[in-house]
Structure formats: structure tokens, C-alpha cells
Amino acid sequence: MRIGELSARTGASVRMLRYYEEQGLLTPVRTESGYRIYQESDVDRVARIRCMLSAALPSGVVGQALRFLLDGRAAIPDEPADRARLADTLQGELDLLTEKIESLRSSRDLLATIVADVRGDVVGPGHPGDPGGGVARRSVRKAGPAVGLAR
Amino acid sequence: MRIGELSARTGASVRMLRYYEEQGLLTPVRTESGYRIYQESDVDRVARIRCMLSAALPSGVVGQALRFLLDGRAAIPDEPADRARLADTLQGELDLLTEKIESLRSSRDLLATIVADVRGDVVGPGHPGDPGGGVARRSVRKAGPAVGLAR
DNA sequence: CTAAAGCCTCACACCGACGTTAGAGTCAAG
DNA sequence: CTTGACTCTAACGTCGGTGTGAGGCTTTAG
Numbered sequence: 001m002r003i004g005e006l007s008a009r010t011g012a013s014v015r016m017l018r019y020y021e022e023q024g025l026l027t028p029v030r031t032e033s034g035y036r037i038y039q040e041s042d043v044d045r046v047a048r049i050r051c052m053l054s055a056a057l058p059s060g061v062v063g064q065a066l067r068f069l070l071d072g073r074a075a076i077p078d079e080p081a082d083r084a085r086l087a088d089t090l091q092g093e094l095d096l097l098t099e100k101i102e103s104l105r106s107s108r109d110l111l112a113t114i115v116a117d118v119r120g121d122v123v124g125p126g127h128p129g130d131p132g133g134g135v136a137r138r139s140v141r142k143a144g145p146a147v148g149l150a151r
Numbered sequence: 152m153r154i155g156e157l158s159a160r161t162g163a164s165v166r167m168l169r170y171y172e173e174q175g176l177l178t179p180v181r182t183e184s185g186y187r188i189y190q191e192s193d194v195d196r197v198a199r200i201r202c203m204l205s206a207a208l209p210s211g212v213v214g215q216a217l218r219f220l221l222d223g224r225a226a227i228p229d230e231p232a233d234r235a236r237l238a239d240t241l242q243g244e245l246d247l248l249t250e251k252i253e254s255l256r257s258s259r260d261l262l263a264t265i266v267a268d269v270r271g272d273v274v275g276p277g278h279p280g281d282p283g284g285g286v287a288r289r290s291v292r293k294a295g296p297a298v299g300l301a302r
Numbered sequence: 303c304t305a306a307a308g309c310c311t312c313a314c315a316c317c318g319a320c321g322t323t324a325g326a327g328t329c330a331a332g
Numbered sequence: 333c334t335t336g337a338c339t340c341t342a343a344c345g346t347c348g349g350t351g352t353g354a355g356g357c358t359t360t361a362g
Contacts, residue, residue: 002338002339003338003339003340004337004338004339013320013321014339015319015320015321015322016319016320018340018341019318019319019320023319031328033327033328033329033339033340034327034328034339034340034341035328035329035338035339035340036339036340048261051254051257051258052258052261053319054207054251054254055206055207055254055255055258056205056206056207057258057262059318059319061262065261065262065265068265068268068269069261069264069265076268076269083269083270084270086269087266087269087270090262090265090266090269091266091270093262094259094262094263094266097255097258097259097262098259100202100205100206100255101252101255101256101259103199103202104202104203104206104248104251104252104255105252107199107202107203107216107220107248108245108248108249108252110220111216111219111220111241111244111245111248112245114219114220114241115238115241115242115245117227118219118227118234118237118238118241119234119235119238119242153308153309154308154309155307155308155309164350164351165308165309166349166350166351166352167349167350169310169311170348170349170350174348174349182358184309184310184357184358184359185309185310185311185357185358186308186309186310186358186359187309187310204348204349210348210349
């Protein structure tokens with residue numbers, strides 16, 4: 001498919017798609033006239049790219065990850081040493097991401113209780129409904145460590 | 152404490168701290184000579200700010216959410232109507248945050264799978280060219296709609 | 303008192319991830 | 333063949349988050 005269709009099907013703008021290519025995250029083939037031709041699998045790929053970028057993952061990591069994710073393990077280095085280094089790098093990102101998530105979760109829980117407070121009057125033993133939100137629990141650890149400082 | 156100390160204790164640069172203030176995320180008092188004076192609690196606050204920003208949360212969310220996250224319910228309006236609108240706003244941000252977290256989790260799962268692939272077996276007795284199945288399952292929900300597409 | 307640190311306010315610079323516009327080629331339909 | 337939708341490249345603009353430097357007070361140590 002051409003870029004317009006991919007754009008429509010992914011929700012990413014044409015500009016974004018070209019940008020991703022520029023960054024080496026997409027590699028469409030070209031027609032003789034220069035038009036980009038994408039594969040079905042690129043629909044998925046774009047979704048993943050956007051997901052990871054929106055997670056503020058370093059674009060380098062996004063690139064590496066995507067290569068392994070979508071190009072199969074063909075790109076995994078043979079040399080055990082290389083593999084180890086690669087794995088360590090990715091593991092580092094993974095740990096950072098996990099930290100971030102935990103910290104965000106605590107923020108979300110806190111926010112949820114505040115919403116509950118605002119909505120259902122101040123904290124009380126009685127419970128004012130609380131239908132929609134499955135999230136609004138009342139047990140919130142008062143933002144103790146909850147800290148996710150980064151590098 | 153003054154800005155230098157806060158910077159040292161949080162790892163955020165002085166520039167960043169002033170920027171956060173500019174964005175309304177920090178509101179230090181001033182000495183007569185204009186020096187910013189921060190509270191102990193600002194150490195925590197900065198940590199949280201950095202976490203949310205590093206997760207690429209829309210700054211609007213960070214801003215409003217933070218005010219209530221960290222100032223507790225001090226700022227909750229009396230008027231029921233105001234409270235209702237506020238609750239709705241916060242609920243929206245809460246939903247966004249939840250979405251974001253889900254997106255991050257899916258990215259993390261993806262990354263975890265890849266790390267496992269790189270680290271673990273890989274070219275075992277099996278073989279390349281095996282049917283797509285391959286190494287990538289391992290308790291990871293195949294990141295189906297791993298899409299965190301957002302506005 | 304004086305020098306060194308620390309802080310202040312601009313204000314310009316930069317990078318990533320886009321948006322937007324301009325000028326030109328391509329393609330399917332009428 | 334012409335029109336209009338689609339695409340191309342190239343380049344400039346924008347916005348958030350920071351770095352960096354200039355020029356000038358304030359505080360602290362000796």
C-alpha cells in the first residue's frame with residue numbers, strides 16, 4: 001500500500017511516516033517513480049513505533065527493539081559477547097521503564113483518591129457509590145518512596 | 152533550602168527547577184533579595200515532576216494533576232458545581248494517565264520479550280526459519296492491541 | 303573588606319518530533 | 333489530454349524541555 005493508506009489505517013500522519021523512515025524505523029520499498037510501498041505488516045509496526053515513542057523510549061532503543069521484534073531474530077548477533085552487551089543495554093532500558101511505570105502507578109493511585117475525594121465528599125467511612133471507576137480504591141500509601149528519578 | 156541544594160538533592164539542574172516554576176509546577180517563596188526558598192516536600196515534588204515528564208505525559212496533565220497530587224485536597228472548591236467540573240477534569244486526566252500506563256506496560260512487555268530472546272537460547276537445537284512462533288511467547292500477552300495511540 | 307560562590311533575570315541555542323508550505327512529478331478517471 | 337487526488341523532496345516553523353552564557357546583585361568565607 002502507499003503512504004496515504006498506511007496513514008489512514010494507522011492514524012499516523014504522512015509526515016510521521018516519512019519521519020520514521022528517516023529514523024530507520026520503517027523501510028518501505030520504492031516504485032520506479034519513487035512512491036513508497038508499504039507492507040501489511042507495517043501497519044502493526046507503525047502502531048508499535050508510536051506506542052514506544054509515546055512512552056518516551058529513546059529512539060535508539062526503539063530502533064533496536066523494533067529490528068528484533070519485527071525482523072525476527074535474524075538480527076540477533078551470533079557472537080555471544082555481542083548478544084550479552086545488547087541484552088544488557090536492553091535490560092537497562094527495561095528496568096528504567098519498569099521503574100517509571102511503578103512511579104506512575106503510584107501517581108495514578110494518588111490522583112484516583114483525590115478524584116474520589118472531590119467527587120464523593122471528603123474521606124469518610126461511608127462510601128458514596130463510586131460506580132464507574134474501578135481504579136478508585138481507598139488504600140493509598142502516602143507517596144512514600146514513589147520516586148522514580150532517572151539518570 | 153535554596154535552589155542549589157534542591158538541585159543537588161534531586162539531580163535536576165538549576166535550570167530545570169526554574170523552568171518547572173515557570174510552568175507553575177513549583178512555587179517557592181522568595182527572600183527579600185529574590186532568592187528562591189524551597190521546602191523539604193519539594194524534593195519529593197521534583198521527583199514526581201521529573202517522573203511524569205520523563206514519561207512524556209502531556210504537560211497539561213502534569214500541571215493540573217500535580218497541583219492536586221501534591222497539594223492534597225487543599226484546593227478543592229466548596230461549590231458543588233465547581234467540584235463536579237473539577238472532578239470531571241481530573242477524571243479525564245486520570246483516564247489519560249491510565250491509558251499511558253497501559254501503553255508503557257505494553258512497551259515494557261515487548262521489550263522484556265526481546266531481552267529474553269536475545270539473552271536466552273535463540274539459536275537452540277531448533278532452528279531459524281521455524282514457523283513464526285519462535286521464541287517470543289513466554290507469558291507475554293502477544294502485545295496484540297499494543298497500541299497506545301493517543302490524540 | 304574582599305574575593306569567591308551562589309543566585310537572579312533575560313535571552314539565544316538546540317534537539318526531537320512533528321506541522322506546514324512550496325514547487326514539481328505521478329496516476330486514475332473522465 | 334486534462335483535471336484532481338496523491339505523492340515526492342526540501343526546507344522552514346513550532347513546541348516542550350534543557351543547556352549555556354551575559355551581566356549584575358547577594359551571601360559567605362577568610
